[in-house]
Amino acid sequence: MNAMGKGRLEAFSDGVIAIIITIMVLEIKVPHGTQWRDLLPLLPVFLSYVLSFVYVGIYWSNHHHMLHTVQHVTGRILLANLHLLFWLSLLPFATGWMGENHFVVLPSVLYGMVLLACAGAYWMLQKAIIHAHGPDSTLARAVGKDRKGWLSLILYMLAIPLNFSWPRVALGIYVLVALMWFIPDRRIERSFAWLDKPHSGEKDQP
Amino acid sequence: MNAMGKGRLEAFSDGVIAIIITIMVLEIKVPHGTQWRDLLPLLPVFLSYVLSFVYVGIYWSNHHHMLHTVQHVTGRILLANLHLLFWLSLLPFATGWMGENHFVVLPSVLYGMVLLACAGAYWMLQKAIIHAHGPDSTLARAVGKDRKGWLSLILYMLAIPLNFSWPRVALGIYVLVALMWFIPDRRIERSFAWLDKPHSGEKDQP
Amino acid sequence: MNAMGKGRLEAFSDGVIAIIITIMVLEIKVPHGTQWRDLLPLLPVFLSYVLSFVYVGIYWSNHHHMLHTVQHVTGRILLANLHLLFWLSLLPFATGWMGENHFVVLPSVLYGMVLLACAGAYWMLQKAIIHAHGPDSTLARAVGKDRKGWLSLILYMLAIPLNFSWPRVALGIYVLVALMWFIPDRRIERSFAWLDKPHSGEKDQP
Amino acid sequence: MNAMGKGRLEAFSDGVIAIIITIMVLEIKVPHGTQWRDLLPLLPVFLSYVLSFVYVGIYWSNHHHMLHTVQHVTGRILLANLHLLFWLSLLPFATGWMGENHFVVLPSVLYGMVLLACAGAYWMLQKAIIHAHGPDSTLARAVGKDRKGWLSLILYMLAIPLNFSWPRVALGIYVLVALMWFIPDRRIERSFAWLDKPHSGEKDQP
Numbered sequence: 001m002n003a004m005g006k007g008r009l010e011a012f013s014d015g016v017i018a019i020i021i022t023i024m025v026l027e028i029k030v031p032h033g034t035q036w037r038d039l040l041p042l043l044p045v046f047l048s049y050v051l052s053f054v055y056v057g058i059y060w061s062n063h064h065h066m067l068h069t070v071q072h073v074t075g076r077i078l079l080a081n082l083h084l085l086f087w088l089s090l091l092p093f094a095t096g097w098m099g100e101n102h103f104v105v106l107p108s109v110l111y112g113m114v115l116l117a118c119a120g121a122y123w124m125l126q127k128a129i130i131h132a133h134g135p136d137s138t139l140a141r142a143v144g145k146d147r148k149g150w151l152s153l154i155l156y157m158l159a160i161p162l163n164f165s166w167p168r169v170a171l172g173i174y175v176l177v178a179l180m181w182f183i184p185d186r187r188i189e190r191s192f193a194w195l196d197k198p199h200s201g202e203k204d205q206p
Numbered sequence: 207m208n209a210m211g212k213g214r215l216e217a218f219s220d221g222v223i224a225i226i227i228t229i230m231v232l233e234i235k236v237p238h239g240t241q242w243r244d245l246l247p248l249l250p251v252f253l254s255y256v257l258s259f260v261y262v263g264i265y266w267s268n269h270h271h272m273l274h275t276v277q278h279v280t281g282r283i284l285l286a287n288l289h290l291l292f293w294l295s296l297l298p299f300a301t302g303w304m305g306e307n308h309f310v311v312l313p314s315v316l317y318g319m320v321l322l323a324c325a326g327a328y329w330m331l332q333k334a335i336i337h338a339h340g341p342d343s344t345l346a347r348a349v350g351k352d353r354k355g356w357l358s359l360i361l362y363m364l365a366i367p368l369n370f371s372w373p374r375v376a377l378g379i380y381v382l383v384a385l386m387w388f389i390p391d392r393r394i395e396r397s398f399a400w401l402d403k404p405h406s407g408e409k410d411q412p
Numbered sequence: 413m414n415a416m417g418k419g420r421l422e423a424f425s426d427g428v429i430a431i432i433i434t435i436m437v438l439e440i441k442v443p444h445g446t447q448w449r450d451l452l453p454l455l456p457v458f459l460s461y462v463l464s465f466v467y468v469g470i471y472w473s474n475h476h477h478m479l480h481t482v483q484h485v486t487g488r489i490l491l492a493n494l495h496l497l498f499w500l501s502l503l504p505f506a507t508g509w510m511g512e513n514h515f516v517v518l519p520s521v522l523y524g525m526v527l528l529a530c531a532g533a534y535w536m537l538q539k540a541i542i543h544a545h546g547p548d549s550t551l552a553r554a555v556g557k558d559r560k561g562w563l564s565l566i567l568y569m570l571a572i573p574l575n576f577s578w579p580r581v582a583l584g585i586y587v588l589v590a591l592m593w594f595i596p597d598r599r600i601e602r603s604f605a606w607l608d609k610p611h612s613g614e615k616d617q618p
Numbered sequence: 619m620n621a622m623g624k625g626r627l628e629a630f631s632d633g634v635i636a637i638i639i640t641i642m643v644l645e646i647k648v649p650h651g652t653q654w655r656d657l658l659p660l661l662p663v664f665l666s667y668v669l670s671f672v673y674v675g676i677y678w679s680n681h682h683h684m685l686h687t688v689q690h691v692t693g694r695i696l697l698a699n700l701h702l703l704f705w706l707s708l709l710p711f712a713t714g715w716m717g718e719n720h721f722v723v724l725p726s727v728l729y730g731m732v733l734l735a736c737a738g739a740y741w742m743l744q745k746a747i748i749h750a751h752g753p754d755s756t757l758a759r760a761v762g763k764d765r766k767g768w769l770s771l772i773l774y775m776l777a778i779p780l781n782f783s784w785p786r787v788a789l790g791i792y793v794l795v796a797l798m799w800f801i802p803d804r805r806i807e808r809s810f811a812w813l814d815k816p817h818s819g820e821k822d823q824p
Contacts, residue, residue, distance in 0.1 A: 008216055008270050010626055012220045012223070012224055014630045014633055016224045018224075018636075019225055019229075020228060021707070022634055022637040023229075023231075023641075025708065026232075026641065026644075026710075028711050030645070030718055034715075034719045034722045034724050035724060039728075050704075053707070061697075064627075064696075078267050078270075085227075086259055089231050093231060093234050097237065104240045106241060106242060110245075214479075218429070218430055218472060221427055221430030222433060224430075226434060232438075288472075288473070291469075292465055295434055299437060303443065303446075311446070312447060421682075423629060427632055427633055428639060431636060431637055432640060435644065490679050497675075498671055498675075501640055501643045502643065504644075505648060508648040509649065509652075516652045517652070518652050518654060
C-alpha cells in the first residue's frame, strides 16, 4: 500500500520532470534562414538549454536516489514534492528569458533565484523525508551535515548579487555548482568507484 | 489482472495530470525586455498559474488517495476518470484567459465554471468507485457525508455570479477552497498529525 | 522478463496517448477579448476537441483492454503498436485543421482519413497480438468476427466521400462511431452490467 | 532496490522519449487555407516527421531491449542515459529546421550530426552497461563485434559531407540506416522469425 503510494509519487514526479526537461527545447525556435549564421543567435539559447538540462537531469537523478530511501509516504512528503516540482517548472521560463537575452543581468538574476528556490525546496523535501523516517534512517545518515547542500545554497546567494558587477563570475558559479553535483565526489577515484557501483540511498542534492 | 488495470489507470492519469500541470507554465510567455518592469505584466499570469498549480496538485494528490482504495476497475470508473481528466484539461485554457486579462469578469466566471465542472466530475468518479465497491468499502466510510465536497460545490456556485458584482470576493473564494483542501483538516493538530502519518485511503476532494 | 517488456510497452503507449490527448487542448488558443462573443469562434475548435478527446479516450481504454490479454510481446507487436501511435499522433493536427475551419469539406475529409488509418492500425495491432497468441487466445475468442471493427471501417469509408455532398451527415457518422464504442453494447442492460463488472480481456476497438 | 532504480530509469526515459516523439508533430502547423494545395507545403515537414518518428521509435524499441539486460543501475549508466536523452531531445529542432526548409544543405547536415550524436551516445550507454555487467553479460554477448552499430556511424559520417554535393544521396542514407534497423536482420526469414519471437536481450542500435 505504501509502496504503491511511493510508486505513483515517483511516476508523477518522473512525468513532470520529463516534461520540464523536454519543453525547454521548445525555446530553441526553428530559424527562418538556412545558413550557419542563422543558428548563431541561437547559441546562448542552446547553452542555457544545456545548463538547465544538466540541472534538471541532476535533480531527477538525485530525486531518484533520495526517493529510494523512502519507506512510507506522508502528506508532508507529498506537499514538499509538489513544492519542488513547482519551482522546477519555472526553470524553462527562466532559461528562455536568460538565453534569449544573451545572459544580461536581470534574467540571470532571476535564473539564480529559481535555482536557489529549487535547492531550498529540495532541502525541504529532504527534511520531510528525514522527519518521517527518523534520525537513524538511511537518508539521515547519508545526508549527515549536508555540507554540499549548504555550500550550493551559499554559492547561489553569492552569485545572484554578483550578476550586477561581474555577470560572468555569477554565471561561472551556476556552472560550478552543476559540475559539483555532476562529479559526485571530490576525490576522483572514489567518484569513479561510485560511478560503477550499484547506487544505494546516498544523498545528493544540487 | 485488476491490479494491472488499476496500474495503467493511475499511470495514464498521472501522465495527463503531469502534462496539464506543466503546459500551464507555457502560458507565461518569455518577455522581450530585460527589466523587472517587463516581468510586471506577467504577475497576474504568474498568480493564476500558482492558483491552478495548487488546484491540479490537490487533484492529483486526492486522486492518488482515492485510487488507493480501488480494488477493481470497472468500465464506469474508466469513463468517470476520463471525464474528470477532460475537465482538468481545460484548466490551462481557463487559467491563461483569466491571467492574461488580469482577472476581469468573464474569464474569472469561466475559470469558476471549469473548477465547478472538475469538482462535479471528481464527485462522479467517487460515486462510481463507491458503486463498484459497496457502501461498506474503505472509500464509502471515509467519504461519509462528504461535507467538504458539498461545501466546495456550493462555494463555487456562489463565487461564479459574485464575479459580476465583487470580483475580488469571487477570486478570494477560489483561493479559499484551494486552501481548505490544502490544509486537510480544520483542527491544526490533527492536520499536522495527518501530514506525518502514512496515508491511508481517506477521502479528499477539492 | 516478458511482463517487463509489456509494462514498458504500456507505459510508453500511455505516455504518448496522454500527450496526444493533452496537446490537442493547445489548439484552443486563448482569445484576446474578454467577452462571451470572443469565445464564440472557439466553439467549433472546442467541439472538435471534445470529439477527438472522446476518440483518443476510447482508443486508450480499448488499448488498455487489449494489452491486458497479451502474454508475451513480439517484435511485430512493438512495430504495430508504434504504427498505431503514429496515426494517433496526427489526430491533434487533423482536429486543429477541422476545428479552425468550422468543419469545411477538406479538413473533415482529412480528419476521417486519419480516423480510418487509426482504426486500420488498431486492427493490425489486434492481428499481431492474435498471431502471437494463437486462435484460441483470450483476444481471438473475444474478437470473434469483429463485427464492430469492420462496421467502423465501413462507416469511415462511407463518411469520407459523403463530406463532399452532405458534410453534416459525414460528421454525424464520426460522432456515431464514437458513440457506438462509447456505449459498449447495444443492449442497454448488458451494457450497464459491463460498466460495473471488473474488466476482463474482452475486445473493444473503435 | 536495483530493480526499482531500473524501473524509474525506464519510466523517465519512456516519458522523455514519448514527449520527444509527440512534440515533433507540433512542427506540422495547422495551415490557414482549406484546400489540398494548402497542405502541399507541409509535405516535407510531414516526411521529415515520419523519418524522425521512425528513428525515435527505433531508439525507444532498442533502448527497451537493451535495458532489459540491465541487472543493476550504476551512476555511469544514469549519466550515459541522460546524455542519450539530451541528443534525442534535439531531434525535434533538427527535424523542424530540415522539414521547413525542404531538405536544403545545412539543415540536412545538422540533422545528420544530431543522428550521429544520438548513435554515439547510444554506443556510450551500451559501453556503460557492458562495463557494469562484465564481458560475459547477456548484452556483451549479444552485441558481439557490433557491426551494425559501426556501420551506422560510418554511414552517418559519409552522409553528412555528401549533403554538399549530392543532398538526395545523403537523405537516402538517413532513410537507409533507419530501414536497416527497422528490418532487424538481412535474411528476411530470420527477420520474420524474430518479429514473432518473444524478445530476449538481443542488441539493437540505430
